[in-house]
Amino acid sequence: MGENLKTLNVYIVIFFMIFLNSILAQNADSGKNKKNVQTGFLTEVSLVGNTKDYVSKGKKTEYNMFFYPISLYLSGRAYFTNNIYFEFRPGIIYGGEYFSGLEYGVYLRYYFKDSKYYIIGGVNFHDNLGDAHGTTHFVSISDDIVTLVNLSVGYKINSHFGVLLEYNHSFENYKIYREINVTSIINSDAIIYDAYLENIIKLGIDYTF
Numbered sequence: 001m002g003e004n005l006k007t008l009n010v011y012i013v014i015f016f017m018i019f020l021n022s023i024l025a026q027n028a029d030s031g032k033n034k035k036n037v038q039t040g041f042l043t044e045v046s047l048v049g050n051t052k053d054y055v056s057k058g059k060k061t062e063y064n065m066f067f068y069p070i071s072l073y074l075s076g077r078a079y080f081t082n083n084i085y086f087e088f089r090p091g092i093i094y095g096g097e098y099f100s101g102l103e104y105g106v107y108l109r110y111y112f113k114d115s116k117y118y119i120i121g122g123v124n125f126h127d128n129l130g131d132a133h134g135t136t137h138f139v140s141i142s143d144d145i146v147t148l149v150n151l152s153v154g155y156k157i158n159s160h161f162g163v164l165l166e167y168n169h170s171f172e173n174y175k176i177y178r179e180i181n182v183t184s185i186i187n188s189d190a191i192i193y194d195a196y197l198e199n200i201i202k203l204g205i206d207y208t209f
Helices: 002-028 182-186
Strands: 037-054 060-081 084-094 101-111 117-128 131-133 137-141 145-156 161-169 175-181 192-208
Touching: 037 084, 037 161, 060 101, 060 192, 084 117, 117 161, 145 192
Parallel strands: none
Antiparallel strands: 037 060, 037 192, 060 084, 084 101, 101 117, 117 145, 131 137, 137 175, 145 161, 161 192, 175 192
């Protein structure tokens, strides 16, 4: 896990370098093409839902949700038509060893006319930082990319700030990790389960420059 954390730290540095550059570029070009192009960022907290399939206990299944305290995203938006913007959203989610990594989202953002509400729909690609560790208690964590379908509802507090409630769903059979009790394997009574991603609920602050 140590090497992966070092890699994540590099990603964080790169992320904030891009973020700073976007602010400087926005300030240098303020007042030009304000309707056609928007830039901003989002910060969110997440509840990640997964199912645990116990391989060695008669296929018993449990549903769990885990709190992930931080995710950060840049947001670049280009005006399409009729209050609709095309949005590209790169960022990171970090909340522990099981589900952390880079994310890349592609969305359509619609602002209701004469209203403070807006909706967003699209897909988000999560590139997980995988790992494997443990001796008597072994965990193997996926390093694959998973696709999530996203639907969000936002409310504009003012011209810069908004609040956003998101629902993300995985239609893939994406295994986040496998956990094994090695001692139990030796005793022929292994407690083994696979954890599969189901959905993610996010609450965030949406800022537009």
